[in-house]
Every structure is written in C-alpha cells, then in structure tokens.
Amino acid sequence: MNGPVRTQRAGVLRIGVLGCADIAERRMLPSMARQPLVEVTAIASRSLAKARAFTGRFGGTPVAGYAGLLERDDVDAVYLPLPPELHVEWTLRALEAGKHVLCEKPFAARLADADxxxxxxxxxxxxxxxxFMFLHHSQHARVRQLLDDGLIGELRLFGSEFGIPLRRDAAGTLRRASTLPEVAAYPLRAAQLFLGPHLRVAGAHVSPATAHGPAPAGGALLTAASGATAQLAYGVEHAYRSGYDLWGSQGRLRLERAFSTPDEHVPVLHVEQGGAVREIRLAPDTHFTHIAGVFARAILDREDFTPHTEALLAHARLTDAVEQAAARPGPL
Structure with missing residues (x-):
C-alpha cells in the first residue's frame, strides 16, 4: 500500500494493536473500548495464543506476527506498545504499509531516527x-491555568520525579517493570509542557548497572530561555513517586500522581503561599480514552498533523541531548 486506507464505517477509525504489552492490556485497550471514535479490529502478537487471549477480551481478529497485521485492509492505524528498542523499526514499517501510528513513549532516543x-x-x-497520555488529563490544564493566572508569580523552577519499584514475577524473582527511558520520558515531557519545547541541557547523569539491569536511575538539569530551570529525577528500582512541583516568585504548587493516574483518581493540588498551605481538589479524568480520541479525531477530521510531529521531534531532540550529556565524563 502506498497511502492510508479508507475507514470502513464513517466516523470510526479502525485500529490494529501491534503487540500485547502490559500497558495495552491494563490501560489502553480498556480505554479504547470506551472511545466511540475507534474500533480495535486486530491484535498481533508473536504468539497466536496470546493474540487470541487479548481479542477474546477486547475484540478484533488475532494475528500471528506483527507483519501480518500491517497487511490487513481492515486496519487504518496502528497502536504500537512494543518495547522502546522496537519503536522506530515497526513505526517505519507501519508507515510504509500506509498506516497511521500512535506509538508509546519514548518514540526514539536519537533525533536522527525521529527525523x-x-x-x-x-x-x-x-x-x-x-x-503521552498524561498530557490529556485535565489536571495539567488546571495547573497551566493557575500558573498563567499568576497564582505563584513568575515560574523559577520546575521539579519532577518518576520512580517505579521492582516487582516479583510468577517465580518470585524481582524484576523491573519498565526501562529507564520509558520512565524518564515523563518528567522530560512535563518539563517541556511548562517551560516550552526549546530547553537546554545543563547536565545529566545515569547510575551504574545493578544486578537487575543497566542504568537503574538518572537525572537531568535543564534551562529555559526565561531563566527558569528544571530538575528531574527518574528510576526503575525506587519507591514509587510520580509528581511535579512548580516553584514561583510568590508561591509553590505541587501535584502528586501526575503521570500514572487511574481513571478514578481524584487529583489534589497543594498550593503554598506566604507560609500557608491549601488544597485544590480536581475531578477524575480518563486520559487514555482522551488520547485515543485525539488521535482518531485528527485523522477522521483531516486535521493538521504538524503539531503532533513537531512535539515528537522536540522530545526526541531533548532525549538525545540528555543521553549525550549523561555519556560525557564528569569532572574529576
């Protein structure tokens, strides 16, 4: 195929899922089932039995092997939740097959691959x-509004951390639930959300490997043209943390559970001003369902795709720069 296929039913985007990853099973597929703009028509796995297990729960046709899904005429677009090291290869193959692509983060560690x-x-x-499903949760729009309204004055510092603990598998062995690039992507993208896409990397680091794998932790110091800075920390062998705070000239605002937010979670903003602390409770939101809708609506309504690709390039540019900075030897 040399171009995108037409949708079979007006107003519905037919999606094929490339891989039976944990995030697809726990969050994205149940959320797509609640999104009227999409229909899951096929799910592929290297194991046909696993694909059948998924389609038995979420619908669609089971497909053995990823390549077979890309050949199907009942798939307009692909959701790709494969491990990060497979993102570029299978995205390129999906695009070559004429499929739109919604790829899990981070898309690429190198800007050249994103380009x-x-x-x-x-x-x-x-x-x-x-x-980046978390961007489509209304809690961040509320934070942005409060910031723009001058609640904490001029923003001086953005701080964020995302850490995930080790988990025991069926055999009782401790294993990582995610890779460091998957976890680091959240604070990096959140920094861009509040400080803008053109951030400079002032420094970065990664920790030495452990018995559980390479690079268990990392961090970055970023600067914006405004003079504000970002201090980020992330890890995959840590007690759970998932939040950010904004420190301004007249106060501070903190949001916990900023990234891996359950649909039923009630967000609470902690505001510090003049020595007093107050809370602002927000409504729960369904960010996975929202991002599926944003993706489908852009295609079905023939919107301009440029903002989405520019955001992907900006994040790859920042990720690339952070990795290069972390690889440089520090002072003796």
Whole structure:
C-alpha cells in the first residue's frame, strides 16, 4: 500500500494493536473500548495464543506476527506498545504499509531516527503521534491555568520525579517493570509542557548497572530561555513517586500522581503561599480514552498533523541531548 486506507464505517477509525504489552492490556485497550471514535479490529502478537487471549477480551481478529497485521485492509492505524528498542523499526514499517501510528513513549532516543520517521509520515500524509497520555488529563490544564493566572508569580523552577519499584514475577524473582527511558520520558515531557519545547541541557547523569539491569536511575538539569530551570529525577528500582512541583516568585504548587493516574483518581493540588498551605481538589479524568480520541479525531477530521510531529521531534531532540550529556565524563 502506498497511502492510508479508507475507514470502513464513517466516523470510526479502525485500529490494529501491534503487540500485547502490559500497558495495552491494563490501560489502553480498556480505554479504547470506551472511545466511540475507534474500533480495535486486530491484535498481533508473536504468539497466536496470546493474540487470541487479548481479542477474546477486547475484540478484533488475532494475528500471528506483527507483519501480518500491517497487511490487513481492515486496519487504518496502528497502536504500537512494543518495547522502546522496537519503536522506530515497526513505526517505519507501519508507515510504509500506509498506516497511521500512535506509538508509546519514548518514540526514539536519537533525533536522527525521529527525523527519518517524521519525514516518511509527512511524505505519505500519515499521522505519527507519540502516546503521552498524561498530557490529556485535565489536571495539567488546571495547573497551566493557575500558573498563567499568576497564582505563584513568575515560574523559577520546575521539579519532577518518576520512580517505579521492582516487582516479583510468577517465580518470585524481582524484576523491573519498565526501562529507564520509558520512565524518564515523563518528567522530560512535563518539563517541556511548562517551560516550552526549546530547553537546554545543563547536565545529566545515569547510575551504574545493578544486578537487575543497566542504568537503574538518572537525572537531568535543564534551562529555559526565561531563566527558569528544571530538575528531574527518574528510576526503575525506587519507591514509587510520580509528581511535579512548580516553584514561583510568590508561591509553590505541587501535584502528586501526575503521570500514572487511574481513571478514578481524584487529583489534589497543594498550593503554598506566604507560609500557608491549601488544597485544590480536581475531578477524575480518563486520559487514555482522551488520547485515543485525539488521535482518531485528527485523522477522521483531516486535521493538521504538524503539531503532533513537531512535539515528537522536540522530545526526541531533548532525549538525545540528555543521553549525550549523561555519556560525557564528569569532572574529576
């Protein structure tokens, strides 16, 4: 196929899922079932039995192997929850097959890979979008509004941390639930949300490998043109943390459970001003369902795809710069 296929039913985007990952099973597929703009028509796995287990719960046709899903005429777009090291390869293959792509984060660690994929998507008239679902939770829009309204004055510092503990598998062995790039992507993207896409990396680090794998932790110091800075920390062998705070000239605002937010979670903003602390309670929200809708609506309504690809490029540019800074030897 040399271009995007047409949708079979007006107003519905037919999605094929490329891989039976944990995030697809726990969050994205149940959320897509609640999104009227999408229909899951196929789910692929290297194991046909696993694909059948998923389609038995979420619908669609089971497919053995990822390549087979890309050949299907009943798939307009692909949701790609594969491990980060497979993102670029299978995104390029999906685009070559004429499919729009919603890819889990981080799309690519190197800017050159992101450039290649975005160029192909633009050439084919296809949407390539990075699945930062947390951006579509209303709690962050509320934080942005309070910041713009001057609640804490001029923003001086953005701080964020995301840490995930080790988990025991069926055999009782401790294993990592995610890779460091998957976890680091959240604070990095949140810093761009509040400080803008053009951040400079002042410094970065990664910790030495442990018995559970390489690079268990990292951090970065970023600066914005405004003079504000970002201090970020992330890890995959840590007690759970998932939040950010904004420190301004006249106060401070803190949000816990900023990233891995359950649909039923009631967000609470902690505001510090003049020595007093108060809470602002917000409504729960369904950010996975929202991002599926944003992706589908952009395609079905033939919106401009440029903001999505520019955001993907900006994040790849920052990720690339952070990795390069972390790889440079520090002072003796």
């Amino acid at each position: 290649k994929a975005v160029s192909l998507a633009r050439e084919r008239g296809l949407l390539l979008m990075e699945s």
